[in-house]
Amino acid sequence: MTVSRVAIIGLGLIGGSIGLAVREMLPDVRTTGWDASADVRKRAATRGLVGTVCETAAEAVAEAELVILCVPVGAMGEAAQAIAGALPAGAIVSDVGSSKRSVGEAIARALPGATVIPAHPVAGTEKSGPDAGFAELFRHRWCIVTPPAGASEEAVAKVSDFWEGLGAKVEIMDPAHHDVVLAVTSHIPHLIAYTIVGTASDLEDVTRGEVIKYSAGGFRDFTRIAASDPTMWRDVFLTNRDAVLEVLGRFTEDLTALQRAIRNGDGDTLFDLFERTRTIRRSIIEEGQDDARPDFGRSDH
Amino acid sequence: MTVSRVAIIGLGLIGGSIGLAVREMLPDVRTTGWDASADVRKRAATRGLVGTVCETAAEAVAEAELVILCVPVGAMGEAAQAIAGALPAGAIVSDVGSSKRSVGEAIARALPGATVIPAHPVAGTEKSGPDAGFAELFRHRWCIVTPPAGASEEAVAKVSDFWEGLGAKVEIMDPAHHDVVLAVTSHIPHLIAYTIVGTASDLEDVTRGEVIKYSAGGFRDFTRIAASDPTMWRDVFLTNRDAVLEVLGRFTEDLTALQRAIRNGDGDTLFDLFERTRTIRRSIIEEGQDDARPDFGRSDH
Numbered sequence: 001m002t003v004s005r006v007a008i009i010g011l012g013l014i015g016g017s018i019g020l021a022v023r024e025m026l027p028d029v030r031t032t033g034w035d036a037s038a039d040v041r042k043r044a045a046t047r048g049l050v051g052t053v054c055e056t057a058a059e060a061v062a063e064a065e066l067v068i069l070c071v072p073v074g075a076m077g078e079a080a081q082a083i084a085g086a087l088p089a090g091a092i093v094s095d096v097g098s099s100k101r102s103v104g105e106a107i108a109r110a111l112p113g114a115t116v117i118p119a120h121p122v123a124g125t126e127k128s129g130p131d132a133g134f135a136e137l138f139r140h141r142w143c144i145v146t147p148p149a150g151a152s153e154e155a156v157a158k159v160s161d162f163w164e165g166l167g168a169k170v171e172i173m174d175p176a177h178h179d180v181v182l183a184v185t186s187h188i189p190h191l192i193a194y195t196i197v198g199t200a201s202d203l204e205d206v207t208r209g210e211v212i213k214y215s216a217g218g219f220r221d222f223t224r225i226a227a228s229d230p231t232m233w234r235d236v237f238l239t240n241r242d243a244v245l246e247v248l249g250r251f252t253e254d255l256t257a258l259q260r261a262i263r264n265g266d267g268d269t270l271f272d273l274f275e276r277t278r279t280i281r282r283s284i285i286e287e288g289q290d291d292a293r294p295d296f297g298r299s300d301h
Numbered sequence: 302m303t304v305s306r307v308a309i310i311g312l313g314l315i316g317g318s319i320g321l322a323v324r325e326m327l328p329d330v331r332t333t334g335w336d337a338s339a340d341v342r343k344r345a346a347t348r349g350l351v352g353t354v355c356e357t358a359a360e361a362v363a364e365a366e367l368v369i370l371c372v373p374v375g376a377m378g379e380a381a382q383a384i385a386g387a388l389p390a391g392a393i394v395s396d397v398g399s400s401k402r403s404v405g406e407a408i409a410r411a412l413p414g415a416t417v418i419p420a421h422p423v424a425g426t427e428k429s430g431p432d433a434g435f436a437e438l439f440r441h442r443w444c445i446v447t448p449p450a451g452a453s454e455e456a457v458a459k460v461s462d463f464w465e466g467l468g469a470k471v472e473i474m475d476p477a478h479h480d481v482v483l484a485v486t487s488h489i490p491h492l493i494a495y496t497i498v499g500t501a502s503d504l505e506d507v508t509r510g511e512v513i514k515y516s517a518g519g520f521r522d523f524t525r526i527a528a529s530d531p532t533m534w535r536d537v538f539l540t541n542r543d544a545v546l547e548v549l550g551r552f553t554e555d556l557t558a559l560q561r562a563i564r565n566g567d568g569d570t571l572f573d574l575f576e577r578t579r580t581i582r583r584s585i586i587e588e589g590q591d592d593a594r595p596d597f598g599r600s601d602h
Contacts, residue, residue, distance in 0.1 A: 074568075098518070122515045125595035126582070132595070142514050171514070181511050184501045186518025192493055193519070195559055197578040199552045200485045210482050212584045213443055213472070214423045217399070217487025218494070218526050220591045225519050227582035230575035237563045237571055248560055251500045252553075258496055259549055262542055267375075267535045274531035277498040281427070281528035283513045290521045294426035294433070296597040 002158045003092075007064035008033040009057055009079050011044040012229075013124060014096045015070030016133025019049040021166040024135040029165075034060035035130070036071075043130040058086035066162060069095040069107065074235030076103045080110035087114060092155045094119050098182060098232075099240035100146040100175040108148070115152060117159045119145045120178065121168055122186070128229035139167035140288055146175040183243035187236055188251060190225050191244070194233070197226040303459045304393075305330055308365035310358055310380050312336040312345040313530075314425060315397045316371030317434025320350040322467040325436040335361035336431070337372075344431035359387035367393045367463060369420075370408065374398040375536030381411035388415060393456045395420050399483060399533075400541035401447045401476040409449070416453060418460045420446045421479065422469055423487070429530035440468035441589055447476040484544035488537055489552060491526050492545070495534070498527040 006022065008015045011033050022029050033050030034057045035041050045053040054060040061067050061083045069079045076095055087093070092115045097103040104118045123141040125132065143163040147156045160170040173181070200211045200219065211219065237244055261269040285292045307323060309316045312334050323330050334351030335358045336342050346354040355361040362368050362384045370380045377396055388394070393416045398404040405419040424442040426433065444464040448457045461471040474482070501512045501520065512520065538545055562570040586593045 122518045124518075127595045141517055144515070177506075181507050181515055182518060184504060184507050185512055185515040185520040189497060189519035189523055191559060192497060192556070193522075194575055194578050195556045196490060196493060196552055197581050198574050199548070199555045201577070201581055202555075203485060203548070203551065205478075206482050206485050208581070208584075211486055212581070212588050212590060214445070214482055214486040215585050215590050216442055217423045217425075217483060218490035219486040220585050221494075221522050221526055222490055223578070223582040223585055223591070224597060225522055226575075226578040228575075230572050230579070233575050234568045234571040238566055238568055241563055241566070244563060245560065247500070247504070248556075248563075250504065251497055252556070254500045254503075255493070255496045255549075255553070258492060259546065262538045262545060262549075265539055265542070267539055270535045270538055271531050273499050274495055274527075274529075274534050276502070277495050277524070277527040278531070280498050280502055280509070280513070281524040283509075284516050284521050284524055287513050289513060289516050290524070291599045294428045296525065296599045298592045298597045 002161045003065040004028065005030045005032070005063050005065050006162070007031070007061040007067045008050055008070055009060065009067065009083065010070035011035040011040050011049050011053075011130050012070065013128050013132040014121070015068070016044065016047070016049040016130050017135065017137040018068060018070065018096075018166065020133055020135040021138060023048070025167060026165045032060045032064065040130045047130065049130060049133060057082040061086050061091070062088070064088065064091050066158065067091055067093045069093070072229075072232045072235045073097040073099050073103050073239045074231075077106035077110050080107045084111055087111065091115070092117055092158060094159050096121055098186060098236045100144075100178045102239040104146065104148060104175055115155045117145060117147050117151060117155050118175065119143055119159055119163065120182070121163065122182075124228075126224050126227040128232070136167070138163070141168055142171055143168040144171050144173050144178050146173055146178050148175070179240050179243040180247070183240060183247040187240060187244050188247050190228065190233055191237065191248070192251070193222040193226040196222050303462045304366040306364050306366050307332050307463070308362040308368045309334040309351055309371055310361065310368065310384065311371035312341050312350050312354075312431050313371065314429050314433040315422070316369070317345065317348070317350040317431050318436065318438040319369060319371065319397075319467065321434055321436040322439060324349070326468060327466045333361045333365065341431045348431065350431060350434060358383040362387050362392070363389070365389065365392050367395060367459065370394070370396040373530075373533045373536040374400050374404050374540045375532075377404045378407035378411050381408045385412055388412065392416070393418055393459060395460050397422055399487060399537045401479045403540040405447065405449060405476050416456045418446065418448050418452060418456050419476065420444055420460055420464065421483070422464065423483075424469075425529075427525050427528040429533070437468070439464070442469055443472055444469040445472050445474050445479055447474055447479050449476070480541050480544040481548070484541060484548040488541055488545050489548050491529065491534055492538065492549070493552070494523040494527040497523050
């Protein structure tokens, strides 16, 4: 292990899961933590999410070698400012944000001269808050580390080793490329899910009760990610605007083409796409990124 | 039990599950079955999907009181024609198609004078074929029965009782209303899922390997339903065109509004929607239509 004292700022789903994963998988690492909410700090202490829950951010980071900011991406700059006076010389500052270009800049701006190595564990659930975390969240998932140009190789290695210690697989990536990749694999899927759930609940000729009753036809899959933390996701769309709008444009073009195929009764165009998309599912299962059981194994057939 | 001899035409996921459910839950009911594919008939016999796998559709329905057509909605008319000469007087013809207006008409056209009571069990998985079925598929799920105007009440009751016998809850609905409700809760979700999976695999600056690796960020939820049977879904969009295009128009309007909110940095509009969509998820779980465990219980945290 290359770091032995880790401070976690923000003790929700991700921060709490990091703390629990450290306790289980890196028992020699000491963790401190802080959250802006007193209620969350109390729950974190009760669940033992970190070794010591501190009363201030400054206290939490005072002896840290690695500080991980686990707050919504719009609050990263502020969280970095809260630790600015107390950060030990040589400490590495990282985060878990879902957009990396703007977040890396915000943290660097708040902590001039500090070693900032942003990271993004691609893992989560639709739950949030201090009761949602669990130690296995990162196991077999990818963590993307996005060092700025000229970053210390040693610092990058420490952050990478830490995540591998929690069971994750690490990939180093350019922040701008990260933001496009995640726009496709995470941000646009969330945006679409939020949209269709909203559309369904606003229709005049279909009641909300009907939407709920017949959701097993496919709709319920979308409601899961549309139940994710609203603050976190608002911030993702505001901070990764350019990549999100670019991918959204492509999605809309493709949807318009299918709309035309349906209008024209062009079954071949529909069939060709529907056949092609099956192979992606197969690859995701082969790579261990999803459950192969029908219905995600929901009902344990 | 009000019917004692049921013929199943088409022995894929739904037809096979009906057969297995009858064997388990209505053991006194005799089932016969037929599928257009000799390979499927062979697998059906091996798995015991029905009591007797017949060599022709006519043979399968020869003594049936209830015939259920379990083929893609575009093949319903043809399946009905295949049994036209052999259907016993007084037998009820039903189906399991996902669009009901056009299917009801196609069956009635092929079988003039027959008692046709269309139905749609809102249940399924992304798997298809004779190996995909299981007896519990319909348990706690809704089955929508859409009798034509003037249908025999006795026939409607027999079909309803049959589905309740397999563990389903039954709702009687007007076929046109069914088609709008299912466009929202099933057809548009599938269309969107197919589209985004296609968009993701066609991008130039994000590789297919990246899409697969980072799919746990949300994308993988969409790939499940985009792995559903292509023939079935092509037919659904072609036969429920009007309702699908109507709901798709509403979805596109809503998505355009969110796109504008992202472009303008309007966080409040985003937050308000993301907050609102959470309550729908909660209702779906309360009504027993989905698994409350995080990530659908995928990894049994």
